[in-house]
Amino acid sequence: MVNPSLPEVPAGDALRPYDLRCEHRGTPLGIGTPVPRLSWRLASDRRGDAQDAYRIRVHSRGALVWDSGWVEGQDVSADYGGAPLASFTRYTWRVETRPGGAAESWFETGVMHQDEWVAAWIGHDPETEPPFEPPTDEGEPRSARTAGLPAPRYFRRVLDLPPVTAVRIACTARGLYELRVNGHRVGDGELTPGWTDYRQRVPYQVYDVTDLAGDGPLCVAAILADGWWSGSLGWDMRQQAQRYGRRPQLLVQLVAEHENGSRTVVGTDGRWRESTGPLRHADLLMGEWYDARLEQPGWDLPGFDDSSWAPAGVVDTAHDVLVPSAAEPVRVTQDLVPVDVRPGDGRTIVDLGQNIAGRVRLVVRGAPAGARITLRHGEALDDDGGLYTANLRSAEATDHYVAAGAPVETFEPRFTVHGFRYVEVSGHTDVEVVGRVMHSDTPVAGEFSCSDDMVRRLMSNIRWSQRGNFVSVPTDCPQRDERLGWTADAQVFLPTACYNADVAAFFTDWLADLRCAQTAEGAVPDVVPHVMTERHGTPGWGDAATVVPWHLYRVYGDERVLRDSLPSMRRWVDHVERHNPDLIWRNRTGSHYGDWLQAGVRTSREVMATAYFALSAELTSKAAAVVGDVAASAHYAGLRSRIGDAFVRAFVSADGRVTGDTQTGYLLALAHGLIPEPLVPAAVGHLVADLEDRGRRLTTGFAGVGLLGPVLSAHGHHDLAYSLLHDDRYPSWGYSIKRGATTIWERWDGWTEEGGFGPVAMNSFNHYALGSVGAWLYGGVAGIGQEEGSVGFRRPLIRPLPGGRLRWAAASYDTPLGRLGSQWEVEGDTLRLEVRIPPGAEATVHVPTTDPASVRESGTPVTGEAVGGALACRVASGRYEFTAAWAR
Ligand code: RAM
Numbered sequence: 001m002v003n004p005s006l007p008e009v010p011a012g013d014a015l016r017p018y019d020l021r022c023e024h025r026g027t028p029l030g031i032g033t034p035v036p037r038l039s040w041r042l043a044s045d046r047r048g049d050a051q052d053a054y055r056i057r058v059h060s061r062g063a064l065v066w067d068s069g070w071v072e073g074q075d076v077s078a079d080y081g082g083a084p085l086a087s088f089t090r091y092t093w094r095v096e097t098r099p100g101g102a103a104e105s106w107f108e109t110g111v112m113h114q115d116e117w118v119a120a121w122i123g124h125d126p127e128t129e130p131p132f133e134p135p136t137d138e139g140e141p142r143s144a145r146t147a148g149l150p151a152p153r154y155f156r157r158v159l160d161l162p163p164v165t166a167v168r169i170a171c172t173a174r175g176l177y178e179l180r181v182n183g184h185r186v187g188d189g190e191l192t193p194g195w196t197d198y199r200q201r202v203p204y205q206v207y208d209v210t211d212l213a214g215d216g217p218l219c220v221a222a223i224l225a226d227g228w229w230s231g232s233l234g235w236d237m238r239q240q241a242q243r244y245g246r247r248p249q250l251l252v253q254l255v256a257e258h259e260n261g262s263r264t265v266v267g268t269d270g271r272w273r274e275s276t277g278p279l280r281h282a283d284l285l286m287g288e289w290y291d292a293r294l295e296q297p298g299w300d301l302p303g304f305d306d307s308s309w310a311p312a313g314v315v316d317t318a319h320d321v322l323v324p325s326a327a328e329p330v331r332v333t334q335d336l337v338p339v340d341v342r343p344g345d346g347r348t349i350v351d352l353g354q355n356i357a358g359r360v361r362l363v364v365r366g367a368p369a370g371a372r373i374t375l376r377h378g379e380a381l382d383d384d385g386g387l388y389t390a391n392l393r394s395a396e397a398t399d400h401y402v403a404a405g406a407p408v409e410t411f412e413p414r415f416t417v418h419g420f421r422y423v424e425v426s427g428h429t430d431v432e433v434v435g436r437v438m439h440s441d442t443p444v445a446g447e448f449s450c451s452d453d454m455v456r457r458l459m460s461n462i463r464w465s466q467r468g469n470f471v472s473v474p475t476d477c478p479q480r481d482e483r484l485g486w487t488a489d490a491q492v493f494l495p496t497a498c499y500n501a502d503v504a505a506f507f508t509d510w511l512a513d514l515r516c517a518q519t520a521e522g523a524v525p526d527v528v529p530h531v532m533t534e535r536h537g538t539p540g541w542g543d544a545a546t547v548v549p550w551h552l553y554r555v556y557g558d559e560r561v562l563r564d565s566l567p568s569m570r571r572w573v574d575h576v577e578r579h580n581p582d583l584i585w586r587n588r589t590g591s592h593y594g595d596w597l598q599a600g601v602r603t604s605r606e607v608m609a610t611a612y613f614a615l616s617a618e619l620t621s622k623a624a625a626v627v628g629d630v631a632a633s634a635h636y637a638g639l640r641s642r643i644g645d646a647f648v649r650a651f652v653s654a655d656g657r658v659t660g661d662t663q664t665g666y667l668l669a670l671a672h673g674l675i676p677e678p679l680v681p682a683a684v685g686h687l688v689a690d691l692e693d694r695g696r697r698l699t700t701g702f703a704g705v706g707l708l709g710p711v712l713s714a715h716g717h718h719d720l721a722y723s724l725l726h727d728d729r730y731p732s733w734g735y736s737i738k739r740g741a742t743t744i745w746e747r748w749d750g751w752t753e754e755g756g757f758g759p760v761a762m763n764s765f766n767h768y769a770l771g772s773v774g775a776w777l778y779g780g781v782a783g784i785g786q787e788e789g790s791v792g793f794r795r796p797l798i799r800p801l802p803g804g805r806l807r808w809a810a811a812s813y814d815t816p817l818g819r820l821g822s823q824w825e826v827e828g829d830t831l832r833l834e835v836r837i838p839p840g841a842e843a844t845v846h847v848p849t850t851d852p853a854s855v856r857e858s859g860t861p862v863t864g865e866a867v868g869g870a871l872a873c874r875v876a877s878g879r880y881e882f883t884a885a886w887a888r
Helices: 142-147 453-469 487-500 504-517 544-556 560-579 605-627 630-651 663-671 677-693 705-714 718-726 733-738 769-781
Strands: 016-022 037-043 053-060 063-067 077-079 090-098 102-108 121-123 153-159 164-174 176-181 202-208 218-225 249-258 263-267 273-275 279-283 287-291 313-316 322-324 330-336 340-342 347-365 372-378 398-402 408-411 418-426 431-440 446-450 784-786 796-798 808-814 819-827 830-837 843-848 865-867 870-875 878-885
Touching: 016 090, 016 102, 037 090, 164 176, 164 218, 218 249, 218 279, 330 347, 347 372, 347 398, 347 453, 398 408, 418 431, 431 453, 446 453, 446 487, 446 769, 453 487, 453 718, 453 733, 453 769, 487 504, 487 544, 487 705, 487 769, 504 544, 504 560, 544 560, 544 605, 560 605, 560 630, 605 630, 605 663, 630 663, 663 677, 663 705, 677 705, 677 718, 705 718, 705 769, 718 769, 733 769, 769 784, 769 808, 784 808, 784 819, 796 819, 796 830, 830 843, 843 878, 870 878
Parallel strands: 202 322, 287 398, 796 843
Antiparallel strands: 016 037, 037 077, 053 063, 053 090, 090 102, 121 249, 121 313, 153 218, 153 273, 164 202, 164 249, 176 218, 249 263, 279 287, 330 431, 340 347, 347 408, 347 418, 347 431, 372 398, 372 418, 446 808, 784 796, 808 819, 819 830, 830 878, 843 870, 865 870
């Protein structure tokens, strides 16, 4: 499977803005902030090009509403500064740069003032409604059995409006919805409105349905299911099902504009009608049950006779929880044609060749009415070639389709998602299956490739695990009865995630849920959104509160994330300090998972916790400095320094050993500057000795694994780092790849020769945490990074690491300024390095060489400074081709 490639960048000799975004999104509808941030990237093939000034003009309804005037400088973003934004209005904006070109884009607002909401939350009256009773056989979904969940509901209302010029619909659910207008599905979002901390924030989406409206009556319809709101969630069905509410509810507000400029606003109310339909049951973990015999043709068209439908019940009119959807929705982004279809014994096993999160589209031919076709999903096959589902725990991941008896029927579930590579189809043999890949549609931002098949596969597995686990929130896994926003998984993987995709909007939204969930005393929960109330305050997990905002700021250069998060960062650090006055984090360690899933060792929990405490204090100090809170910055810098002293006193011996003597202990201490300078070589020596003594095998778990490459290479041990990268013995990434992994496994021993499948209680084959090595492939191997202190890649640092089995490696990455690229190749005794620096950036390039005097750029000698096996030189924007002497 190839990785999705980066979109082309405009080429040419003149500076040009491109890829215009509003609030980190392309052309969003439903912007809710009064001061949206507008940003653009720059392209130019001319060396040394930089933007000297920009000017933004925003128009709405033919009138100029903001002219920034010419603003000198290199900023590639600006906050809207014009007349107050009106609701449901399109704003086109144009940015011009000097020198150079111009580009145009638009955004639309949603509901700008809470009092503009008229829609009520509607649902159905549970008293009138019998629960779904499927045939009592093995196919019965357990969630329906235990919780007696009612069937999903269908809603509709017909509106007679004067002729319209534009129609927008704002829609959301406490649950999941599919919106339809005049028989057509609206939008391409899946699992909408997405998952947030519904108690405080329910996101709504805005759609442009003008083209569906026509001249006659308008039928607005929706299907409503439980989803995260009232369906099964997590692993404890009794506690978790119906976590937020008992029944799903719908909220729709339509705003139609007419020729004379007037508006009609209509919201959901008791005039809507509702009914059950062919979708009998839908649950994220369990799957769907669709009975095509129960279809009511035309139910979403104006002419339909809904006299047998019931009036919808009005639940409440709470609008204060409504927030504009801030990130791209989940979408189906790719179809996978099976690589193998194995019929047998009434059950056909279909292999998509790739472990994904998603669902299938099923085509059924010649099934008699009432035939039930069952689709079971799994990540692996057992020894007999049957579907392996033990690791799904209680998630049934099973869809049922009951045929209507037509010659050809098509079924695709709507309100469920499975983590799977294999599908078992039973109940009918003449079937066709296509895999539908689903994930939050974060734009592709980076590409990495190299000459080694296994390393390429590793990056592909990382990328697929990112896709499979960014499903509205960053989850641990997409398959079993868990799929929760585990905070450590997210924070250790974030640097890798940022290289692969533009996750600014995605994580900014998740951080809002993190802040909602912080406890009164400042503890951060282990999972966000917060659904396991008893778990919070855990070292490495809670620290997502500081690590995530800081990293987002560094990568995307948007300081608002720090402004929004600083109070939460402070409360988190204060909480840890309050309970650990001697600054060794021993108390209030929450669920303390340590270096989770480490291989065969036990990193000291106090070492790990205290290292994170130091890191969080440091990041809080830096964030306070950015926000301009000098006193807070000094306070947390002081705290950081005292934690550092305490760490050294408690854990670092005079010969540079760190208590516990484990790889993760050294990695954390070295990466976070906790080893006194004179002892650093000794500590590095102990780390290296541990690896060598184990025959170059890693022992790291979630907390340490992402630091192996960066720390080893920072201290001159890239050979060792490459040994680990290329290793295929247990435990290693290569070990899973040798076994055919197409995603990153949760645990090093997900499957072993000796034991077969790992412990079923916890064995996901799609978990990205151990894939946090990806950041080192981009930042180390291909060498795309930024200088310490640089923000938004203003000062890129290109420092590739030729080595290992690699003959070449290449990476490209869309920084906020524009595209950055690095590609190296070794041929005989020459190394060639091509770099691409975006306009306005001032880069340092370390050209790897065994002879600094040999370095040439496009044939011309280069001046620079010889540093550790490279010639470091400064370059401005443009493309450069270096050659240098190289000896292995
Ligand atoms: C597991 C999750 C997750 C991890 C926690 C501690 O259940 O899958 O990856 O963060 O435990």
